[in-house]
Amino acid sequence: MTDLSVITNTIIAGDREKICGLVQSAVDQGTKAGEILNTGLIAGMDIVGEKMQNGDMFIPEVLMSAKCMSDAVEILKPMLTEDEMSSSGHVVIGTVKGDLHDIGKNLVGMMIESSGFEVTDLGPDITPDAFIKTIQEKNADILALSALLTTTMPMMQQTIDALVESGLRDKVKVIIGGAPVNQDFADKIGADGYAPDAGSASKLVKELTA
Numbered sequence: 001m002t003d004l005s006v007i008t009n010t011i012i013a014g015d016r017e018k019i020c021g022l023v024q025s026a027v028d029q030g031t032k033a034g035e036i037l038n039t040g041l042i043a044g045m046d047i048v049g050e051k052m053q054n055g056d057m058f059i060p061e062v063l064m065s066a067k068c069m070s071d072a073v074e075i076l077k078p079m080l081t082e083d084e085m086s087s088s089g090h091v092v093i094g095t096v097k098g099d100l101h102d103i104g105k106n107l108v109g110m111m112i113e114s115s116g117f118e119v120t121d122l123g124p125d126i127t128p129d130a131f132i133k134t135i136q137e138k139n140a141d142i143l144a145l146s147a148l149l150t151t152t153m154p155m156m157q158q159t160i161d162a163l164v165e166s167g168l169r170d171k172v173k174v175i176i177g178g179a180p181v182n183q184d185f186a187d188k189i190g191a192d193g194y195a196p197d198a199g200s201a202s203k204l205v206k207e208l209t210a
């Protein structure tokens with residue numbers, strides 16, 4: 001039987017050369033795809049998230065781990081049953097209108113996806129209407145908004161206001177992040193949560209959907 005802690009450690013190390021071979025050999029030895037995913041891979045990304053939060057891992061390393069995770073999931077996908085594939089919830093993420101910064105938002109999306117959620121990433125410069133349309137289409141549980149400019153922070157408020165007007169506010173939790181925003185601002189605009197980095201963002205999403 002494969003020792004899944006080796007897969008967990010390879011995810012943490014972000015070793016893309018090794019991960020696919022290890023996952024394939026676990027499959028060949030009869031380990032169930034769902035077990036490899038949960039006990040090996042997701043467990044690794046959970047630790048990556050904690051390490052990022054504590055300042056023990058930095059963005060380039062986290063990106064390598066997230067890429068490792070995607071490679072491994074590609075191998076497992078055809079073998080996962082519908083039940084094992086079922087996600088913990090659907091997250092719509094984007095950078096608000098007027099703001100083209102997307103590096104941090106991409107990382108947050110990858111971390112959330114790696115922890116077992118379905119993610120629809122709309123990209124940067126997204127209007128409130130586009131967010132609302134996608135939330136309806138995907139029946140999303142969480143809306144994650146990013147802003148990197150002080151001038152686009154008010155667009156987060158406008159997006160939440162539009163959500164209230166559309167009647168969807170009670171159906172979806174809103175989280176925000178980005179360098180100029182903080183917990184006080186999140187409280188002020190009526191968001192449900194704020195996280196300072198991608199590791200804590202995926203933890204926050206889990207808490208809000210628990």
Ligand code: B12
Pocket residue numbers: 059098099100101102103104105107108144145146147148149150151175176177178179180194195196197198199201
């Ligand atoms: C890269 C960059 C750009 C690139 C963006 C490329 C891209 N594809 O993203 C380009 C060159 C396009 C750019 C343009 C501009 N930029 Co710029 N840019 C930066 C820079 C150097 C890095 C940003 C970054 O990617 N950081 C790395 C990521 C990983 O960190 P992060 O974004 O903070 O994300 C983390 C957290 O904040 C959090 N997070 C982020 N989003 C979310 C969302 C949720 C839901 C959660 C929970 C958490 C979360 O998790 C992330 C991962 O841990 C910053 C300076 C800086 N050091 O931050 C300036 C900076 C943000 N830019 C700035 C400015 C002024 C501009 C321009 C106006 C410049 C100009 N005069 O044209 C334009 C604006 C264009 C526009 N309309 O958006 C200013 C903003 C000042 C302010 N307070 O408003 C900064 C701070 C530079 C400065 N010191 O002046 N920029």
